[in-house]
Amino acid sequence: MASVTHSVLAASALDHFPATPQGWRSFPAPAKLNLFLHVIGRRADGYHLLQSVFQLVDLKDTIELRLRDDDGIEHHNPLPGVNPEDDLTVRAARLLQPFAPITCGVDIRVTKRIPMGGGMGGGSSDAATVLLALNRLWNVNLSRKSLMELGLKLGADVPFFIFGRNAFVEGVGEIMTAYDTPDCWFAVLHPQVHVSTPAIFKDERLTRDTPSIKMRGLNVAATRNDLQPVAVSQQPRIAESLEWLSQFGPARMTGSGSCVFTICASQSEADRVVSLVPEEMTGFVARSLQKHELSEFAD
């Protein structure tokens, strides 16, 4: 009985993502913003212990998947500068494939909207969407916990997108507690520079001793992004973007950069800020989301 209920649920979740006559299904991969990011320590293996609030936003990549009869995994529109075998979507499919009950393959197409190397978790979210979608399409049906553990092998942010809700995140990015955030809009600036995440974490100037805080009673206004001073010193254009945006409210970098954002009380306020962005900068509005649209793809 349980398995019948389960397969009915799985089918109904997939019904929201119907296949085209050619067999492609489109799935969303939302971006995130780090409302703050504290570095509270470093593990023996070099990875850093973080505390952060991860916020889902409505800027999305689209991942199209088409099932194959053989065990091939093929990327049909590789991203410029990324070897298809290194693309996180292909790596996610390869990681899940051994868990499929029968021979399974997939064709993949990716439409990018999330700026690459922007600190908005685009590659990680693409990977999470592939893991969640194939969990159902291939009838793997791993638990959310197992899928999160698998996702961590691909990147520190992947477990968050599989978790599927806004979260207070700890550890190296794998420990998370649901954290409710108010609905709001963000004005985001993309300084059009690429920041290397490993280079920031390796930088001698990075402080790694911010005291640990508790989620209860958390005051986001009293927090910061510890990676920001290092990123700014490596890329002065981030400082220019922060300075411009701070005319409108407190401005902060997300993740390891390079995007920066300010929180706006209304959509019209966010639209106004973005309409004023000077020509040499790129800006966009993002709205907060409460839930990942694929959160029902794992139990």
Ligand SMILES: C[C@](O)(CO)[C@H](O)COP(=O)(O)OP(=O)(O)OC[C@H]1O[C@@H](n2ccc(N)nc2=O)[C@H](O)[C@@H]1O
């Ligand atoms: C800083 C964040 O953007 C916060 O959202 C992420 O934790 C970074 O996630 P990511 O870009 O997916 O990065 P990963 O591919 O997992 O890690 C890239 C590199 O960053 C460093 N790294 C990453 C995460 C972490 N907790 N400690 C680290 O020291 C490591 O050198 C690692 O090799």
Ligand SMILES: Nc1ncnc2c1ncn2[C@@H]1O[C@H](COP(=O)(O)OP(=O)(O)OP(=O)(O)O)[C@@H](O)[C@H]1O
């Ligand atoms: N599907 C993918 N989308 C984007 N980047 C990918 C993908 N697959 C592999 N990559 C590689 O990962 C790098 C980082 O991309 P991503 O857009 O996830 O960075 P980011 O937003 O700064 O990540 P984070 O917020 O996790 O620090 C890219 O420069 C690219 O080489």
